[in-house]
Amino acid sequence: MLHVTGSGACPVPDAVMRAMFAARKRVFVDLLKWDVPVLNGTYEVDQFDDAHAHYIILADRDGGHLGSARLLPTTRPHILDSFYPELCEDAPPRADDIFEVTRFCLDRSQTAQERRTVRDTLVAALADHALANGIRGYSAIAEMGWLQQILAFGWRCRPLGLPVPVDGKLLGALAIDIDPDTPRRLAAAGIAPRPDLLEGKSLAAA
Template sequence: MIIAVSGADQAEFPHLFEQSSRLRHQVFVEEMGWEDLRRADGREFDQFDDEHAVHHFCVRDGAVVGYQRMLPTTRPNLLSSVFPELCEGTPPCSDRIWELTRYCVAPEHRDGRRGVSTAGSELIAGFVEWGMSSGIDNVIIEFEPMWVLRAMQLQFLARPLGFQRKIGNQQIVATQVTFGQRTIDAIRAFRGAHAPVLELWGRLGEATPQALAV
């Protein structure tokens, strides 16, 4: 299950945001070496965790095991404000283009094939379902170059926006990916599961958060 929550609803779902901030710190600081993000309390958040962001949580047995964040490109975002050197020319900006950031999966849930875990493929299905239901068909992602090919294998049209550069201990390339029905069909075939994965909570929808009893 992928739960989508507006950043404006953080106070309504503190357990989701607490768990995801610790997962983000574990992955991006401890594993990837983004030392500028290190905090003594082991929680990672930044200036883009505001009311304009949309957060996706992959939940298993009441625990957040995967996460990604969507940012509108019509506002300051990671590519335009933090890593402009990853883009040759002006970064894309449109209501139909959002930026996917902080994609991560807990180490114990990194199973799967072709480098895509079960939780990871569910997150991918979740952002495509969310985009298709929200009038969004393009996403910018800063990821390792190998993911360009993997995206194309899942029927994303992938277009690098610049050259790869080292960030932390990884080589990163900013890429714009376009998706549609062909993409979600390919993702569901890859997963071997064709049911929708996305639930909208809080002001994004009317779902009742019964699955996360705390």
């Protein structure tokens, strides 16, 4: 089931939100060893998880977390401009219709094939969300392995600068352009969403 937060969107159950923050802790803190805040030893929550953040969440019928992503308005402080502006050759993208994709999270309880399906569904949901809400593009930061996957998804995207070593990892920033042809391009590149996971909540009015 698809849940989307934001002004005018259907309210997301508290249990679904808690499951997302708990999954983020398991992935980004327990698995990837990120040095980020943890609330009550269970939830990964940082300073950008505020009233301005939007979330796209895929959950099972019981509200269990499958995958999620956080969208931050680039007209406000966000991760790229606040912490990693050196990843951009020019100034980081900033506009009302450009959002930063962060905390792209796939639940660890799934098999590799299940994570692939949820990944594809979440990517498709990001494109659909943008088209439904007048978002013309996303920015993102990723380590090289994940960045190369993003570039291969089929949508129009481009690096914002050369990769830079940060704390022993090679990070890069990129811009993703969204237009009416994006869903077709994703499908042509093999991004195959699971239709039943996209049921439930409207993508409009974020």
